[in-house]
Amino acid sequence: MPKKSMREAINEALHLEMARDPSVIVLGEDVSGGAGGTSGQRDAAGGVFGLTKGLLPKFGEHRVIDTPISESAIIGAANGAALAGLRPVAEIMFSDFIGVCFDQILNQAAKFRYMFNGAKAPLVVRMTVGAGRSAAAQHSQSMHALLSAIPGIKVVMPSNAYDAKGLLLQAIRDDDPVIFLEHKMLYNDTCEVPDGDYTIPFGEGVLVREGEHATVVATGQLVKLATGVVDRLAAEGVRCDLIDPRTTSPLDEELILESVRETGRLVVVDEAPPRCGFAADVAALAAREAFASLRAPVATVTPPHTPVPFAPELEREYLPDAARVERAIRSVIAH
Amino acid sequence: MTAEQDVITAPKAASAARHGDGLTREQLLSAYRQMKTIREFEERVHVENAAGAIPGFTHLYCGQEAVAVGACEHLSDADYIISTHRGHGHCIAKGCDVVGMMKEIHGRRDGLNGGKGGSMHIADIGKGMLGANGIVGAGQPIAVGAAIACKLRGEGRIAASFTGDGASNQGTVFEAMNMAVVLQLPKVFVFENNGYSEHTGASYGIGCEDIVKRIEGFGIPVWQADGFDFFSVYEAMGKALEVSRNGGGPTAIYCETIRYFGHFEGDPQNYRAKDEVQRYRAEKDCLVNFRARMEADGGLTAAELDAVDREVGALIERAVQEARNAPRPRAEDLLTNVYDNY
Numbered sequence: 134m135p136k137k138s139m140r141e142a143i144n145e146a147l148h149l150e151m152a153r154d155p156s157v158i159v160l161g162e163d164v165s166g167g168a169g170g171t172s173g174q175r176d177a178a179g180g181v182f183g184l185t186k187g188l189l190p191k192f193g194e195h196r197v198i199d200t201p202i203s204e205s206a207i208i209g210a211a212n213g214a215a216l217a218g219l220r221p222v223a224e225i226m227f228s229d230f231i232g233v234c235f236d237q238i239l240n241q242a243a244k245f246r247y248m249f250n251g252a253k254a255p256l257v258v259r260m261t262v263g264a265g266r267s268a269a270a271q272h273s274q275s276m277h278a279l280l281s282a283i284p285g286i287k288v289v290m291p292s293n294a295y296d297a298k299g300l301l302l303q304a305i306r307d308d309d310p311v312i313f314l315e316h317k318m319l320y321n322d323t324c325e326v327p328d329g330d331y332t333i334p335f336g337e338g339v340l341v342r343e344g345e346h347a348t349v350v351a352t353g354q355l356v357k358l359a360t361g362v363v364d365r366l367a368a369e370g371v372r373c374d375l376i377d378p379r380t381t382s383p384l385d386e387e388l389i390l391e392s393v394r395e396t397g398r399l400v401v402v403d404e405a406p407p408r409c410g411f412a413a414d415v416a417a418l419a420a421r422e423a424f425a426s427l428r429a430p431v432a433t434v435t436p437p438h439t440p441v442p443f444a445p446e447l448e449r450e451y452l453p454d455a456a457r458v459e460r461a462i463r464s465v466i467a468h
Numbered sequence: 469m470t471a472e473q474d475v476i477t478a479p480k481a482a483s484a485a486r487h488g489d490g491l492t493r494e495q496l497l498s499a500y501r502q503m504k505t506i507r508e509f510e511e512r513v514h515v516e517n518a519a520g521a522i523p524g525f526t527h528l529y530c531g532q533e534a535v536a537v538g539a540c541e542h543l544s545d546a547d548y549i550i551s552t553h554r555g556h557g558h559c560i561a562k563g564c565d566v567v568g569m570m571k572e573i574h575g576r577r578d579g580l581n582g583g584k585g586g587s588m589h590i591a592d593i594g595k596g597m598l599g600a601n602g603i604v605g606a607g608q609p610i611a612v613g614a615a616i617a618c619k620l621r622g623e624g625r626i627a628a629s630f631t632g633d634g635a636s637n638q639g640t641v642f643e644a645m646n647m648a649v650v651l652q653l654p655k656v657f658v659f660e661n662n663g664y665s666e667h668t669g670a671s672y673g674i675g676c677e678d679i680v681k682r683i684e685g686f687g688i689p690v691w692q693a694d695g696f697d698f699f700s701v702y703e704a705m706g707k708a709l710e711v712s713r714n715g716g717g718p719t720a721i722y723c724e725t726i727r728y729f730g731h732f733e734g735d736p737q738n739y740r741a742k743d744e745v746q747r748y749r750a751e752k753d754c755l756v757n758f759r760a761r762m763e764a765d766g767g768l769t770a771a772e773l774d775a776v777d778r779e780v781g782a783l784i785e786r787a788v789q790e791a792r793n794a795p796r797p798r799a800e801d802l803l804t805n806v807y808d809n810y
């Protein structure tokens with residue numbers, strides 16, 4: 134099977150679905166780029182991270198829409214196009230910028246179906262998330278916890294190229310509004326990705342590693358980190374289940390609970406801020422539904438309750454790292 | 469506008485008459501020093517960034533110096549400005565410490581923001597510099613609030629915001645303009661059209677192709693200036709301030725200019741004609757302009773300007789050396805300044 138980066142996998146999913154379904158449109162800032170430039174070259178960017186490269190030459194300006202810097206209008210337009218029967222895939226360059234257009238997500242997209250007697254708004258909003266590039270407090274946040282708290286939208290967070298392609302195809306075909314979170318540290322990561330069409334259903338996590346001593350739940354770029362730690366511990370006989378939920382809303386609660394009922398020990402590794410966060414949510418799930426099986430307090434490994442700092446040393450300190458994940462696993466096992 | 473045409477057209481209302489007559493020698497020296505400092509600072513950041521010394525995303529202001537300096541030379545620490553993601557020039561023009569800025573951009577503990585903000589977030593509230601900003605269009609409403617404070621204090625102070633051509637399409641900017649008019653605030657909107665919003669030409673995103681008309685549509689008087697000419701910007705800002713400082717409500721200035729580097733450091737600039745920047749550097753450069761003007765007028769001698777160049781060169785060299793040797797943040801710094809108390 135060919136190896137592809139997450140960037141290539143997402144780009145491929147967009148190409149495939151635009152070719153298959155004429156109702157799919159892509160819109161956002163610089164999704165092609167070069168309009169009004171002096172070189173005359175269009176598709177000069179293909180998205181600032183290159184995710185939408187090649188769409189404009191293939192599908193044209195009516196379906197690949199460069200927008201002004203107007204996030205409220207971008208998501209508003211995606212909402213309206215979706216209500217009017219299209220399947221828009223809007224891009225918000227950095228998830229932090231949803232601050233500008235939050236009404237269109239929180240009060241509009243998330244509520245149409247409920248308020249409007251089942252009206253469909255099948256839009257996708259793609260955005261880059263996460264820390265690791267010293268992009269500082271306004272370009273590095275992880276929004277899945279905040280967004281997963283909103284009833285009416287689905288939140289997808291792939292940890293690898295294979296999942297990204299299948300989940301994005303599902304997201305575009307899904308009849309609900311979907312927020313698709315792409316971790317900027319994963320764009321160049323490669324894995325085997327089939328050329329053809331496949332979808333991954335939402336709410337189905339994946340058991341990345343199997344083991345009886347503890348359950349580790351990790352998301353986004355931290356799946357890779359946790360895999361490294363779990364594999365190292367396995368070499369010394371400490372074996373963990375490692376679960377990547379892939380979507381944080383809906384959440385595969387069954388997969389997590391089944392594992393916790395067997396291991397009795399849970400570690401959640403997540404990049405969202407800790408207060409009212411994803412790790413706290415999963416910990417509460419275990420306390421609520423698997424209390425009798427728990428043999429140790431649930432451990433969470435998250436950033437502290439601070440904005441994301443700029444300096445690389447501080448950003449490293451901010452992010453969960455292998456040492457902290459290992460300590461957390463050892464602590465629940467030792468309990 | 470088609471791709472064949474220039475992104476930057478001749479300034480629409482640059483007056484043929486000499487601007488800024490009556491500036492003192494000190495004022496002229498200060499203006500040149502500030503522009504030269506920005507230029508040297510940015511060219512050096514460009515080099516240091518390429519060498520891997522600077523983390524994160526960096527947007528350089530080279531080419532646009534006349535705008536920041538032309539506007540800010542009128543202001544004191546008691547006036548406020550708010551900047552953009554391309555903030556180094558505005559910070560320097562407003563008097564931020566250059567060494568502290570260089571340290572900040574290098575992510576050092578004694579940088580202007582303690583190493584926690586970086587290039588896109590340099591701020592010095594004491595200098596009336598309310599921050600560079602990573603969110604396009606965030607600054608203009610914030611400046612409205614600062615203008616409310618100025619109006620309330622009644623001391624003739626103003627707040628100014630800088631807005632790019634791209635940012636001029638953001639709804640927050642429209643809201644800020646309208647609200648400033650409604651509240652008759654001492655606020656100057658400085659628009660700098662550098663031809664591009666990231667990888668897209670300015671003309672593409674501005675539907676009416678005319679930012680000035682838009683500003684006027686909100687009921688804000690606007691003075692146009694040549695963004696390559698310090699004197700032109702200085703004069704326009706002076707006229708705007710005359711109104712805004714004296715209870716006349718919000719005003720605006722509009723400048724066309726160009727950025728010499730990519731949108732961010734590392735931008736391949738596929739959207740741009742290959743020789744575009746060279747042409748502007750050769751024909752429109754604000755520092756070259758200033759020197760030519762001084763030569764023609766005799767305002768300052770070449771020797772005086774050369775002395776400023778040397779002084780600035782030494783300052784930037786010192787800033788880089790100090791930044792390199794400055795301590796890095798400590799782990800415990802991560803947790804400070806989240807709240808005043810918690």
Ligand SMILES: Cc1ncc(C[n+]2csc(CCOP(=O)(O)OP(=O)(O)O)c2C)c(N)n1
Pocket residue numbers: 162202204226230233552553554602603604605631632633634635636662664665666731
């Ligand atoms: C709300 C928001 N949207 C998009 C961006 C990404 N972005 C950063 S700078 C920029 C272009 C800004 O263009 P302009 O206002 O002309 O300023 P210039 O870069 O030319 O100085 C964009 C789209 C952002 N930082 N914030």
Ligand SMILES: [Mg+2]
Pocket residue numbers: 632633634660661662663664665666
């Ligand atoms: Mg611009």
